[in-house]
Amino acid sequence: MKTLTVFTPTFNRAYCLGQCYQSLINQTSQDFCWLIIDDGSSDNTKDLVNQWIKENSIEIHYHYQENQGMHGGHNSAYKLVETPLNVCIDSDDFMPNDAVENILNAWKLIKDEPKFAGIVGLDADKQNNIIGTKIPESLTETTLYDLYNFHGVKGDKKLVYKTDVVKKYPAYPIYEGERFVPLGYLYQLIDQDYKLLPQNKVYCIVEYMQDGSSMNMLKQYRRHPNGFAFTRKSSMVLGKTFADRFKNAIHYVSCSMFTKNASFLKESPKKLLTILAIPFGVVLNLYIRFKTKNDFR
Secondary structure (H helix, E strand, C coil), X not given: CCCEEEEEXXXXXXXXXXXXXXXXXXXXXXXXXXXXXXXXXXXXXXXXXXXXXXXXXCCEEEEEECCCCHHHHHHHHHHHCCCCEEEECCCCCECCCCHHHHHHHHHHHHCCCCCEEEEEEEEECCCCCECCCCCCCCCCCECHHHHHHCCCXXXXXXXXXXXXXXXXXXXXXXXXXXXXXXXXXXXXXXXXXXXXXXXXXXXXXXXXXXXXXXXXXXXXXXXXXXXXXXXXXXXXXXXXXXXXXHHHHHHHHHHHHHHCCCCHHHHCCCHXXXXXXXXXXXXXXXXXXXXXXXXXX
């Protein structure tokens, strides 16, 4: 069995998936397999992947499902992964040639350490500029929450998790008519029980494409309010500071307005905080409606 599964949820991304494939062929360590979660693509993704499987350059596993969104792709990946480690590389991203080797070197440091859920490394752009900031060199362990909220780290980072850890936690919920639940929900749950090993190594080269989630977050927010409200309720409970909990209460109110949920206060895990957040949530909701008005006419 391989040590690492690189999994890639993809939806109609045949036009760019090849750069990820090529980067995996070029890895200095081949102790991995590639799991492709085809989330209902209608392009030639299946034919392309079958061609790569026949080439037999790397070990590839292909799974097709009806479209569920990015979080549904993660749900399926966590069910299917059998290797000790897993990492998600999005369909428009790819890995530096030494990424797998660096991940496996870090894995040796935490393999037998039960307090660690995995590793957190860096993302960079195609010009090798680090996305956001590096991780403080003094850190020997952290949680993802602490990394951003207490250590001042900015920008997307790449998470590598122990598979037996992620399998302990509930799947992301699937809401009818919606295709997005923020992935941070799971990561914050894991943070309650485990630490991450920080590594200032680039594991992923990212490209924020016009049709990607990162470039369309306000539209995602309005299009998938149940998914966002779900994560905000969780963060209202798990946030470590009043400011963080209050921010999530504001977003919860805003999301509830989009879902027309008259029971939002009753369903809130922090009712007083939610009452205080109502005026700010209304303003946020109006702002998002204004910014996305051309997309929802």
